[in-house]
Amino acid sequence: xxxxxxxxxxxxxxxxxxxxxxxxxxxxxxxxxxxxxxxxxxxxxxxxxxxxxxxxxxxxxxxxxxxxxxxxxxxxxxxxxxxxxxxxxxxxxxxxxxxxxxxxxxxxxxxxxxxxxxxxxxxxxxxxxxxxxxxxxxxxxxxxxxxxxxxxxxxxxxxxxxxxxxxxxxxxxxxxxxxxxxxxxxxxxxxxxxxxxxxxxxxxxxxxxxxxxxxxxxxxxxxxxxxxxxxxxxxxxxxxxxxxxxxxxxxxxxxxxxxxxxxxxx
Numbered sequence: 466x467x468x469x470x471x472x473x474x475x476x477x478x479x480x481x482x483x484x485x486x487x488x489x490x491x492x493x494x495x496x497x498x499x500x501x502x503x504x505x506x507x508x509x510x511x512x513x514x515x516x517x518x519x520x521x522x523x524x525x526x527x528x529x530x531x532x533x534x535x536x537x538x539x540x541x542x543x544x545x546x547x548x549x550x551x552x553x554x555x556x557x558x559x560x561x562x563x564x565x566x567x568x569x570x571x572x573x574x575x576x577x578x579x580x581x582x583x584x585x586x587x588x589x590x591x592x593x594x595x596x597x598x599x600x601x602x603x604x605x606x607x608x609x610x611x612x613x614x615x616x617x618x619x620x621x622x623x624x625x626x627x628x629x630x631x632x633x634x635x636x637x638x639x640x641x642x643x644x645x646x647x648x649x650x651x652x653x654x655x656x657x658x659x660x661x662x663x664x665x666x667x668x669x670x671x672x673x674x675x676x677x678x679x680x681x682x683x684x685x686x687x688x689x690x691x692x693x694x695x696x697x698x699x700x701x702x703x704x705x706x707x708x709x710x711x712x713x714x715x716x717x718x719x720x721x722x723x724x725x726x727x728x729x730x731x
Contacts, residue, residue, distance in 0.1 A: 474711070475576040475704040477616075478509055480541070481522040481658030482678035484555065487532035494692065495725025498527070498680040501697045502540055504717035505679045509544075512715055513701050516546050518575055521568075522658040522676070523553025523586070523620030525561070534564040549573055551582045553620040553659060554591050554634075558584060572606045574613060577706040581606045583619040585636055593621025593636040593659075600641055607649040614708040615652045621659050622675060624668070629688045631660055646671070653710050656700075662693070663700075663714045672710055676700040681724070694722045 484498045485491065491498060509516070519541060526533035541548060550568045552558040562569050573580040581603060585593035595603075607615060623639035625632055636642065646652050647669060654672035661683040664675035677698035684691040698716035705711070 474706070475517050475578055476513065476515055477518045477520060477702040477704060478513055478516050478544075479520045479522060479618075479656060479658075479676050479700040479702065480505065480509075480679055481676050481699075482524040482553070482661055482680065483521075483537060484524055484527040484678070484680050485533040485536050486527050487530035489536070491527065493527070493681050495723065496681055499536060499540070501717070501720060502537075502679045504720040505697050505699050506540060506543070508715060508717045508719075509699055509701075516544055518573070518580070519544050519546055519548040520580070520582075520618055520656070521548065521550045522618055522656065523551055524555045524658065525550065525553070526557075527555050529555065529557035529560055531560060531564055534561055538565055538568075547573070547575070549580065549582050551618065551620060552584055552586045554586055554593070556586060558586065571602050576704060577612075577614060577708075578704045579606065579610045579613040579615045581615060581617045583617065585619045585621045591634040593619070593634075594638055595619075595636065595642055600645060603642070604645050607645065607652065610649070610651055613651065614704070615649065616654050616656060616702075616704065616710075617646065617652060618656045620657060622657055622664070623655065624666075624673060626660055626662075626664050626675065627686050628660070628683065630690050631683070635659070651708075653708055656702075663698075665712070672712070674700065674712060677714060677716065692724065694724060696720050696722055
C-alpha cells in the first residue's frame with residue numbers, strides 16, 4: 466500500500482450503511498440509495514483532499530446482490546485510494562468477497578497506524594456477535610502491532626447510544642471486545658456504523674465513534690423506530706503519527722431529503 470507523507474496525518478474517510486439494491490431505482494422510504502451515496506461521495510471529494518484510505522463499515526447492500534456490490538465499488542472507484550470493506554447485517558460476506566476479495570483484508574498498516582476490520586454479522590440475524598475467530602484476529606492484530614496506534618472497525622454498536630429500539634440489535638458480546646481492547650493501550654478508537662447517526666464519546670481513554678448513513682438517518686434518542694430528515698453523511702478522520710485522532714461528520718449539503726412514509730422502508 467502506498468504510504469502517505471509521514472510529515473502529515475493519515476486522512477481517512479468512512480462510508481457506511483449505503484443499503485444499495487441490485488435495481489438502480491431501489492429506494493428506502495422513497496429515498497434512492499444510489500443517488501444519496503453519489504451526493505455523499507461528491508461532498509467528500511469537494512471537502513476532503515487528499516484521502517489516503519476509505520473505510521466502508523457494513524450494510525453496503527440492502528439485498529446482498531452481486532449487482533449492488535459492483536455498484537458500490539463503481540461509485541467509490543473515483544477516489545482511487547486503498548479501500549477496505551466489512552460486512553453488516555444486510556450484507557453477505559461471501560458475495561462481497563466474490564466481488565472484491567482484495568478489499569476484505571482484516572489488517573491494514575498505513576502511516577503510524579494499524580486499521581483492524583472485524584466481521585460482527587450473524588447470518589440471518591440483525592444483531593451482532595464477534596465469533597471466536599474474529600476475536601482471535603483482533604487479539605493477534607493488536608499483539609503484533611508494535612509501536613503502531615490502532616483503529617478497530619466493525620458494524621454493530623458495542624455501547625448504549627440512547628435509542629431503546631436499537632439496543633437489542635447491537636453487538637451482544639461487546640464485553641469480549643472490550644476485554645481484548647482494554648489490554649492494549651495502543652488502541653486509540655473504535656469505529657462502527659449500523660446506527661445511522663453520529664456518536665462520539667470516550668471510554669477508558671479511547672474514542673468511540675459512530676457515523677451517519679449515506680442514505681436514511683435514524684432519529685437520535687428515540688424509544689421506538691423513528692427516522693430523521695437529516696441529510697446523509699460520512700465521517701472523516703485525521704490519524705496523527707503521535708496517536709492523536711481528529712474527526713468530524715459532514716453531510717451532503719446539496720441533497721434534498723424527501724421521505725415517503727407510504728413506500729417501503731428500512
